[in-house]
Amino acid sequence: MTNPTGSPALAGRRAQAARNDAVILDAARAVFLDDAKAPIAAVAERAGVGISALYRRYAGKEDLLRRLCHDGLRRYVAEAEAALAEPDAWSAFANFLARLVDADVHSLTVRLAGTFTPTEEMGRDAVRAGELTEALVRRAHADGRLRPDVGVHDIPLLLEGCAAIRVPDPERTGQLRRRQLALLLAGLVATAPPLPGPPPVAGEFGRWSRRE
Structure with missing residues (x-):
């Protein structure tokens, strides 16, 4: 049953965000092991996420x-x-x-x-x-x-x-x-x-x- 405060839905969004972050980090590791000079867009492509989703988590390539x-x-x-x-x-x-x-x-x-x-x-x-x-x-x-x-x-x-x-x-x-x-x-x-x-x-x- 859903809590009136909406906390279960929030927990679900947090879990999904954590999964997305793990996918991005795995993709970044693979991309930068192949080429440390690769653009951050290559990470988004490999992770299967939009570049905006990546920038919501990381300010830029250096942050990642x-x-x-x-x-x-x-x-x-x-x-x-x-x-x-x-x-x-x-x-x-x-x-x-x-x-x-x-x-x-x-x-x-x-x-x-x-x-x-x-x-x-x-x-x-x-x-x-x-x-x-x-x-x-x-x-x-x-x-x-x-x-x-x-x-x-x-x-x-x-x-x-x-x-x-x-x-x-x-x-x-x-x-x-x-x-x-x-x-x-x-x-x-x-x-x-x-x-x-x-x-x-x-x-x-x-x-x-x-x-x-």
């Missing part, structure tokens, strides 16, 4: 790019927090990386880096992501399983390397990424030979700096 990358950053933070709650340090570390690879969190990092101005909230979440990653690495070092010359800034490079693997078949892409991750993890154990050169340092890649 920010949302995509911030969603990925939030997912990273959530997975890292979950990993720190696991009792076994090495398993938590390895499972954390596997979940991020499976979720394809880093595919847009290099593709979209420098194409938008990050918000202060993104900056705070990025700092939080770094702190959590450092905690995971520190735990794995203390456990004795992670090689001592691996630094916290090696982890994003490892994830981006897995995300760079992409073939037309999504299932095969997932298999190849997991295979690559397994190879990389084998090289991260404490008994592996020393790594060449110093580890990456904070800010060396300038991921979120806007390119002018």
Whole structure:
């Protein structure tokens, strides 16, 4: 029975809006993975919505790019927090990386880096992501399983390397990424030979700096 205040209908509209937003974000991810310079109209076309419906949700392309990358950053933070709650340090570390690879969190990092101005909230979440990653690495070092010359800034490079693997078949892409991750993890154990050169340092890649 419909509430006289109209709240069920409102709830229905909100649910539909959430579904439409998910469709737009999925379309945007696919479009910008193919071509970071694609116009926002290509997103509307792929999503099957009018351009006006897209602009009701996002002020422009930069706003949409920010949302995509911030969603990925939030997912990273959530997975890292979950990993720190696991009792076994090495398993938590390895499972954390596997979940991020499976979720394809880093595919847009290099593709979209420098194409938008990050918000202060993104900056705070990025700092939080770094702190959590450092905690995971520190735990794995203390456990004795992670090689001592691996630094916290090696982890994003490892994830981006897995995300760079992409073939037309999504299932095969997932298999190849997991295979690559397994190879990389084998090289991260404490008994592996020393790594060449110093580890990456904070800010060396300038991921979120806007390119002018």
